[in-house]
Amino acid sequence: MNKPLLAALATLAVTGVGVAPAAASPASPASPAAPAARAVSFAGTVALSNCSGSVVRLPASADDDPALVMSNGHCLETGFPAAGEVVVDQPSSRTFGLLNASGTRVATLRAVKIAYATMTDTDVSLYQLGSTYAQIRGSYGISPLTLNDTRPAAGTAITVVSGYWKRTYACNVDGFAYRLKEGEWTWKDSVRYTSACQTIGGTSGSPVVDNATGKVVAVNNTGNEDGGRCTDNNPCEVAEDGTVTVREGINYAQQTYGIPACFGPGNKLDLSRGGCALPKP
Numbered sequence: 001m002n003k004p005l006l007a008a009l010a011t012l013a014v015t016g017v018g019v020a021p022a023a024a025s026p027a028s029p030a031s032p033a034a035p036a037a038r039a040v041s042f043a044g045t046v047a048l049s050n051c052s053g054s055v056v057r058l059p060a061s062a063d064d065d066p067a068l069v070m071s072n073g074h075c076l077e078t079g080f081p082a083a084g085e086v087v088v089d090q091p092s093s094r095t096f097g098l099l100n101a102s103g104t105r106v107a108t109l110r111a112v113k114i115a116y117a118t119m120t121d122t123d124v125s126l127y128q129l130g131s132t133y134a135q136i137r138g139s140y141g142i143s144p145l146t147l148n149d150t151r152p153a154a155g156t157a158i159t160v161v162s163g164y165w166k167r168t169y170a171c172n173v174d175g176f177a178y179r180l181k182e183g184e185w186t187w188k189d190s191v192r193y194t195s196a197c198q199t200i201g202g203t204s205g206s207p208v209v210d211n212a213t214g215k216v217v218a219v220n221n222t223g224n225e226d227g228g229r230c231t232d233n234n235p236c237e238v239a240e241d242g243t244v245t246v247r248e249g250i251n252y253a254q255q256t257y258g259i260p261a262c263f264g265p266g267n268k269l270d271l272s273r274g275g276c277a278l279p280k281p
Contacts (some may be wrong), residue, residue, distance in 0.1 A: 001074055001182060001204070001222040001233055008140075016244065022231040028170040038170035040137060040209045041101035044145045045163035046109065048096060051075035052164040052206040055098065055109070055129075055136065055144040056216060058260040058267065063134040067144060067266040069096055069111065069127040071205030072221050073119040077243070086281040087117040092127060096238055107140050107208060115269050118264075120279045121188045123221040125205075128267070145207055148215035149260045152191065157211040160220050160253070164202040171196035171212075180252055182222060182235035191218045191253040192237070199223060199251050208253045223251030 046053045046069055054069035070102050073087075074080050077094055081087060091113045098107040106155035109129050117125035129136075152158075152173055160169040171194045171277055180190040191208065193199075208218035218235070228234025235252065237245040262276035263269055271280045 001208065001235075023251060040159040040161055040211060040214070042099040042103040042161060042166060042168075043101040043142050045099050045161050045207065047099065047105070047163040047166075048075060048094070048205065049077070050164075051202065051204040052162040052220070053096060054161070054163070054207040054216065055133075055142075056126075056147050056207070057144040058147055058263055059131055059149050060260070060265075061144075061267055062265075063137075064132050066112075066268055067109075067129040067131055067133050067136055068115065068146075069109065069129060069267065070207065070216075070219060071125045071127075072219060073117045073123045073125050074221070075205045076114070076117055076125055081117060081142070082119075082231075083186070084120055084279075085116055086120065086279050087125075088271075088281055090114045094127060095241035096127075096138070097163070098140060098142060099163050099166070100140070106142070107136075109136070115267075116278065118279050119185045119187075122278070123185070123187060124219055124254060124256070124259070126259070126269075145209070146215050147256050148210065148213065148217050148257055149257050150258050151255065152210060152217040158193075158197075159209045159211055160197055160199055160203060160206045161209060162199070162203040162206045162220075164206075165200070167203075169197040169199050169203070174250075177237040177252065179238040179239050180222075180235050181230045181238055183230075183232040186238075187221075187254055189255055191255055192247070193251050193253070195250065196205065197251055198249070218253035218255050220251070220253045224248050227275075234266065
């Protein structure tokens with residue numbers, strides 16, 4: 001999660017792309033020719049300076065609401081939030097490279113603030129942009145991805161879409177980790193991928209798309225790189241009875257279906273709303 005991977009560094013040496021700290025095990029991506037991967041495009045995804053992300057709307061968002069960009073909490077420009085730390089309504093002028101369906105960068109979007117970010121219970125950041133969804137669509141012909149407000153099921157066919165690398169990874173939801181522990185952080189009800197999603201450094205923050213609906217069900221964030229037990233870059237699964245399981249080479253994401261309940265009209269964050277379970281400051 002928190003250091004560049006050998007696969008990423010090898011690519012940097014060839015391309016000169018900026019350093020990408022991030023989430024997952026060092027392996028080759030899924031074949032771009034896989035049918036499931038072809039069903040999902042790059043439209044609406046973004047490249048951050050160190051991670052991936054996406055322009056997202058909530059089921060109740062309006063076209064004239066300020067747009068949101070979702071990535072990981074560990075992708076913040078200010079560094080990793082500590083365990084228990086929640087960032088709310090902090091100014092930010094961070095920029096994001098907006099991609100079209102083919103993965104071509106068509107615009108630079110700019111944040112006005114970090115609406116919400118944490119690495120406690122989940123690993124997510126949500127930036128508010130200075131542009132509305134309607135303005136982005138009108139200027140660039142690109143619509144946001146929609147966050148699903150229902151929990152995905154085991155077996156769901158998914159695609160992880162990395163705006164940083166302009167690559168996709170196709171697999172299925174293998175199951176869920178009651179608790180996923182990595183170093184000082186613990187995440188709840190994490191999505192575990194089947195082994196086909198061998199995501200690499202720089203894919204942190206990528207939207208995880210349900211192939212059947214086209215909606216976002218999770219945000220990619222980490223993987224067990226070398227079989228370590230509950231250490232940085234080697235998360236372990238902790239069952240409800242305390243049993244610890246290590247799955248070397250397996251990668252994970254954090255579910256996002258609970259996020260819509262925490263935003264009111266105008267995409268305004270309201271952590272006191274009924275049904276909102278995101279950690280509070």
